[in-house]
Amino acid sequence: MSAPTVIVHADADLLAAATAARAVTRLADAQAARGSASVVLTGGGIGIAVLAALAVAPARDAVDWRRVDVWWGDERFLPADDPERNETQARAALLDRLELDPDRVHPMPASDGPDGDDPEAGAQRYARALAAAAGAVQKAAEAPTPVFDVCMLGIGPDTHVASLFPGHPALAERKRAVVAVRDAPKPPPTRVSLTLPAIRAAREVWVLASGEGKAGAVRSALAGSAPEQVPASGVRGRSQTLFLLDRAAASLPAERVVSDGG
Numbered sequence: 431m432s433a434p435t436v437i438v439h440a441d442a443d444l445l446a447a448a449t450a451a452r453a454v455t456r457l458a459d460a461q462a463a464r465g466s467a468s469v470v471l472t473g474g475g476i477g478i479a480v481l482a483a484l485a486v487a488p489a490r491d492a493v494d495w496r497r498v499d500v501w502w503g504d505e506r507f508l509p510a511d512d513p514e515r516n517e518t519q520a521r522a523a524l525l526d527r528l529e530l531d532p533d534r535v536h537p538m539p540a541s542d543g544p545d546g547d548d549p550e551a552g553a554q555r556y557a558r559a560l561a562a563a564a565g566a567v568q569k570a571a572e573a574p575t576p577v578f579d580v581c582m583l584g585i586g587p588d589t590h591v592a593s594l595f596p597g598h599p600a601l602a603e604r605k606r607a608v609v610a611v612r613d614a615p616k617p618p619p620t621r622v623s624l625t626l627p628a629i630r631a632a633r634e635v636w637v638l639a640s641g642e643g644k645a646g647a648v649r650s651a652l653a654g655s656a657p658e659q660v661p662a663s664g665v666r667g668r669s670q671t672l673f674l675l676d677r678a679a680a681s682l683p684a685e686r687v688v689s690d691g692g
């Protein structure tokens with residue numbers, strides 16, 4: 431697993447645009463190497479801003495979107511099409527504008543889906559979809575999950591990532607790739623989330639943070655605190671872990687020159 435690299439951009443708009451450009455490059459490279467690509471999306475302010483930036487990125491169609499698998503890191507367990515669902519926001523910001531293969535778009539369950547208002551059953555259904563998409567080696571692993579090319583994660587001021595909140599038992603999960611989360615401190619209280627082993631299956635994990643309200647969380651995550659208390663410190667990609675920040679989230683004063691590595 432890779433140690434984090436910190437990359438700081440001047441402001442939120444540049445962070446979103448640069449991350450979108452990075453995503454185009456990574457997904458196109460993955461398709462060149464392996465024929466297809468996979469990405470895990472996140473909800474939240476900067477996560478959706480990156481998707482909106484991707485929608486208008488000049489090189490957007492360097493990716494063959496029909497050969498991209500789209501997954502989610504977490505979902506707010508609400509009815510399909512609810513405007514608060516991460517899926518609904520991702521479709522509006524980006525997915526509806528792309529020529530995707532609908533069979534390769536894998537939204538997390540909704541509370542009015544085939545399992546009804548049962549997030550545990552929904553989580554199991556998503557875990558089965560991940561296991562079916564996993565390659566042979568990954569199928570044999572605990573928490574069977576495909577090797578995602580890119581997994582994007584927002585971070586909360588409390589250091590949560592996906593819907594893995596500090597002190598929550600979901601953080602200790604080692605066997606399941608997906609769990610239901612109840613009593614989340616960020617509304618809505620019921621959610622579905624990938625677990626740490628599923629996130630760590632990704633080649634690249636990108637933690638996105640914008641604004642001074644995230645500066646303390648970013649500092650704690652980079653200080654290497656225990657993931658049970660600081661979930662963002664437990665996420666790693668197999669080949670790369672990036673903290674993609676704006677200057678405010680990196681606690682850099684405005685006059686400081688911005689450069690890679692902060």
Ligand SMILES: O=C(O)[C@H](O)[C@@H](O)[C@H](O)[C@H](O)COP(=O)(O)O
Pocket residue numbers: 472473474475476477504505506516583584585586587590591592593616
């Ligand atoms: O469903 C969600 O809310 C998320 O996926 C969550 O993990 C989010 O990414 C962070 O809470 C950051 O969100 P903000 O950027 O809005 O603060």
